[in-house]
Amino acid sequence: MLHLLQNFLSFTQTPHSGYHWDGGERRFFEGWYYRVTLPRENQTFAFMYSIEDPVGRKPHSGGAAQILGPNDEYLWRTFPDVNKFWAKSDVLALGHWGKTNIESQPLYLLPVEFESYIKEGYQATATLNQGTIHNPSNGDYCQWQYEIQPVYYWGNRGSIQQSTAGWISFLQIFEPGWQILMAHGLASGWIDWNGKRYEFTNAPAYSEKNWGGAFPQKWFWLNCNSFDSEADLALTAGGGRRGVLWWMESVAMIGLHYQGKFYEFVPWNSEVSWNIEPWGKWEMHARNSQYEVTLIGTTDLPGTPLRAPTENGLIFACRDTMQGKLTLELRELNAVESKTILKATSDLCGLETGGGPWDSSWLND
Known part of the structure; x- marks a missing residue:
């Protein structure tokens, strides 16, 4: 039975689901992102977990949990003891204990x-x-527990799942690594945010991760799986400047899961262009031999500064909103003309810019 379960997980889970740290001394971080969107309340909760220099005794050694809650409100808590962090190397499973009277080594409970x-x-x-954190200075807190039923991982339904950055991401050439763990899922459970309890069933859920020993200089991100009148649609798109051996490169990608099919626009199969303002507007276009896609994300909200692992530790390095507006159009190409397959909109899109400098729009065409 265990053998069958392992075979099932190896087929359905994405590459890079497990923890990447090899026990070495080099600078290292790994971060995980879980999100659940509540369309009825028009709100989103994003949970961000991170560990830096888990070998311990380093200037930036430690972990943290951050939450971007209703109306883009923010809560965070550090977990400085790296020995209270645990993660599995072969499957997606991790945790960090803070206050507890258990003396044993941390593990899944x-x-x-x-x-x-x-x-x-x-x-x-x-x-x-599942978790619980609070801010002792003002009493703010969040407690949460929800189960997730995956719908899309990263690839066609029923096929072996793909690395977000392609097969070469198994090599330590591109850093940091990035992997969408679950493009779309259904979450059921509850979240208690400062005394207001949100209960939900089959709410859109999402998860991703990144890891490595180097850090991106500058990046942007769009993500949405809660669309108007399109229940079976999930989008993740993003780009950045990252290290490749001894040089830097700018790359971007768009991934769509729609009605059981995966539409992938990546540098090795498509032309991807973008025009990203420092804040307020995200435009992307991608085209390959079969399809083309256009994304426009906008927001009038100020966004919320979030911490991210950097060369200088976990510091404010990006800005997010979970209430961005998005328009999406997917077209099929043929010899004569293009045919629109999908037009979709949302008011619950995640939008982010990070790193820098962001003195002006970032145009790549």
């Missing part, structure tokens, strides 16, 4: 055990996200 014994901390897998 049944949800009811976690709730009883872990007074501050989190644990997350491919099918669960």
Whole structure:
């Protein structure tokens, strides 16, 4: 039975689902992002977990949990003891214990055990996200527990799943690495945000991760799986300047899951262009031999500064909103003319710019 389960996981989970640290001394970070969108409330919760220099005794050693909550409100908590962090190298499973009276090494707990014994901390897998953190200076807190039913990972349904950055991402050439773990899923459970309890069933959910020993200089990101009148649609797009051996390159990609099919626009199969303002407007276009896609994301909101692992530790390095507006158009190409397959809109799109400098628009065409 265990053998069958391992075979199933190896087929369905994405590459890079496991923890990447090799136990070495070099500068290293790994970060995970879980999100659940509540269309009825017009709100989104994003949970960001990170660990830096897990070998310990380094200037930036430690972990953290950040939450971008209703109306882009922000809550975070550090977990400085790297020995209270755990993660699996072969599957998506991780956690960090803060306040607890358990003396044993940290490990996955049944949800009811976690709730009883872990007074501050989190644990997350491919099918669960659970935790509790609070700000002792003002009393703000969040407690959450929800189960996840994956719908799309990263690739065609029923096929072996793909690396977001292609096969070469298995080599330590591109850093940091980036992997969408679950492009779309259905979450059921609850979140308690400062005394307001949100209960939900089959809410759109998403997860991704990044890792490595180097850090991007500048980046942007668009993500949405809660569209008007399109329940079976998920978008993730982004780009950045990253290290490749001894030089820097600018790359971007767009990935769509729609009605069971994966539409992938990446540098090795498509032309991808973008025009990203420092804040307020994100435009992307991509074209390959069969399809083309256009994205326009906008926001009038100021966004919320978020911390990100950098060469100088976990510091404010990006700005996000989970209430961006998005228009998306996907077209099929043929010898005569293009045919529109899909037009979709949303008011619950995640938008981000990070790093810098952002003195002017970033145009790549």
